[in-house]
Amino acid sequence: xxxxxxxxxxxxxxxxxxxxxxxxxxxxxxxxxxxxxxxxxxxxxxxxxxxxxxxxxxxxxxxxxxxxxxxxxxxxxxxxxxxxxxxxxxxxxxxxxxxxxxxxxxxxxxxxxxxxxxxxxxxxxxxxxxxxxxxxxxxxxxxxxxxxxxxxxxxxxxxxxxxxxxxxxxxxxxxxxxxxxxxxxxxxxxxxxxxxxxxxxxx
Amino acid sequence: xxxxxxxxxxxxxxxxxxxxxxxxxxxxxxxxxxxxxxxxxxxxxxxxxxxxxxxxxxxxxxxxxxxxxxxxxxxxxxxxxxxxxxxxxxxxxxxxxxxxxxxxxxxxxxxxxxxxxxxxxxxxxxxxxxxxxxxxxxxxxxxxxxxxxxxxxxxxxxxxxxxxxxxxxxxxxxxxxxxxxxxxxxxxxxxxxxxxxxxxxxx
Numbered sequence: 130x131x132x133x134x135x136x137x138x139x140x141x142x143x144x145x146x147x148x149x150x151x152x153x154x155x156x157x158x159x160x161x162x163x164x165x166x167x168x169x170x171x172x173x174x175x176x177x178x179x180x181x182x183x184x185x186x187x188x189x190x191x192x193x194x195x196x197x198x199x200x201x202x203x204x205x206x207x208x209x210x211x212x213x214x215x216x217x218x219x220x221x222x223x224x225x226x227x228x229x230x231x232x233x234x235x236x237x238x239x240x241x242x243x244x245x246x247x248x249x250x251x252x253x254x255x256x257x258x259x260x261x262x263x264x265x266x267x268x269x270x271x272x273x274x275x276x277x278x279x280x281x282x283x284x285x286x287x288x289x290x291x292x293x294x295x296x297x298x299x300x301x302x303x304x305x306x307x308x309x310x311x312x313x314x315x316x317x318x319x320x321x322x323x324x325x326x327x328x329x330x331x332x
Numbered sequence: 333x334x335x336x337x338x339x340x341x342x343x344x345x346x347x348x349x350x351x352x353x354x355x356x357x358x359x360x361x362x363x364x365x366x367x368x369x370x371x372x373x374x375x376x377x378x379x380x381x382x383x384x385x386x387x388x389x390x391x392x393x394x395x396x397x398x399x400x401x402x403x404x405x406x407x408x409x410x411x412x413x414x415x416x417x418x419x420x421x422x423x424x425x426x427x428x429x430x431x432x433x434x435x436x437x438x439x440x441x442x443x444x445x446x447x448x449x450x451x452x453x454x455x456x457x458x459x460x461x462x463x464x465x466x467x468x469x470x471x472x473x474x475x476x477x478x479x480x481x482x483x484x485x486x487x488x489x490x491x492x493x494x495x496x497x498x499x500x501x502x503x504x505x506x507x508x509x510x511x512x513x514x515x516x517x518x519x520x521x522x523x524x525x526x527x528x529x530x531x532x533x534x535x
Contacts, residue, residue, distance in 0.1 A: 132381070132384060132385045132394070132395050132396030132397070133396065134377065134380040134381040134383075134384045134385055134396060135381050135385045135394060135395075135396075137377045137380070137381075138374075138377040138378060138380075138381040141370060141373055141374045141377050142374070144366075144370055145351075145359045145362060145363070146355070146358050146359055146362050147350065147351060147355040147358065147359065148348075148350060148351070148359075152349070152350040154420055154423065155349050155350065155420065156348045156349055156350060156351075157381070158394075158418070158419055158420055159348060159349050160348070160378065160381075160382075161381065161382075161385060161394060163347075164382050167344060167347055168378055168381075168382045169378070169379070169382050170344055171341075171344045171345070171378055172375045172376075172378035172379045172382070173375075174337065174340045174341040174344050175341060175363065175371055175372070175374055175375035175378070176372070176375045177337040177340070177341075178335070178337040178338050178340075178341040178360070178363075178364065178371075179363075179364075179367050179371045179372055179375070180337075181335060181337045182335045182337055182338045182364060191335070191338060191361075191364060192335050192338075193335030193336065193337060193338075194335070215361070216361055217357055217358065217361055220357065314354075315354075
């Protein structure tokens with residue numbers, strides 16, 4: 130019924146999270162009605178971001194610079210690292226301006242089922258940063274899910290072993306003001322701030 | 333916090349219907365995780381569709397060819413025209429394979445509030461097609477909304493005046509099996525088919 134180019138566009142749009150076939154069709158029509166103002170611009174933004182935006186080799190944040198602007202910001206303290214599952218969790222913390230240290234983005238959680246082990250989450254890289262930057266505190270901010278908490282526990286253990294051999298590191302986790310079962314990036318800034326303030330030692 | 337290219341991508345994605353700021357961020361992250369498989373392809377599909385897909389100068393359907401493949405399909409009868417508000421309404425009819433005539437896409441409805449008059453909906457173009465192609469029946473398939481029905485009534489009146497001067501044209505509308513207040517492109521094929529079968533003369 131429609132052109133191949135249009136079918137292909139709808140097919141690709143439908144792969145985006147939050148869009149199904151019907152909303153992909155609606156989005157495609159909307160784009161064709163806003164050709165110059167949106168459609169061509171979006172094509173350019175996709176190409177630009179695909180070419181320019183990459184994970185930071187230190188912390189895993191997505192940025193145009195490597196190391197990213199958070200890792201190189203001289204106004205931020207490098208003796209605190211907040212560990213998150215994903216980049217959108219980092220964004221959620223940053224939107225509130227809640228934390229002035231550095232981040233470590235795991236890129237997921239440990240999962241026997243999905244075959245995700247410590248080597249997939251850059252945990253050696255985190256331990257290396259802790260030693261090299263003389264990090265005084267690691268804040269574990271993974272989600273309050275089974276996998277998130279298992280991962281936090283594993284990271285805390287690895288850091289504890291490291292601290293025995295070397296310099297002491299305080300390991301904290303966000304307070305359990307977070308709703309159980311929730312994901313970090315869906316929470317409001319007030320809850321995130323309360324949880325950050327009430328963070329508790331686990332090692 | 334993130335690169336300008338990423339901010340720009342999220343800002344543009346958030347303009348799509350069905351995506352807000354949060355789901356736009358989620359979509360951007362998803363795209364960056366599927367760079368080659370989706371992100372670059374989507375950029376290409378947007379450019380291709382923006383360049384190749386245009387409204388048919390006869391009926392208003394979106395296609396790579398002009399006149400579109402529906403207007404030039406020799407297996408379809410040209411003595412029936414089904415009038416819809418928008419291209420997605422045409423797609424809804426075509427998905428069911430319910431109609432074997434031609435279409436006329438108004439591109440909206442008459443609306444005093446939004447300042448949309450007959451000249452904005454290609455109604456003269458529709459009247460021209462009816463005369464030129466010796467159309468025997470016009471099926472009005474605008475939505476069962478105040479604006480949709482007002483528009484259908486206006487189109488029926490214009491065709492009636494035309495038919496007085498010239499050849500007789502049967503003007504029908506889809507049966508009121510459609511739920512009142514509903515929009516055509518949200519309906520299932522069964523309802524559309526029942527409504528098409530029970531279409532009634534209005535002029």
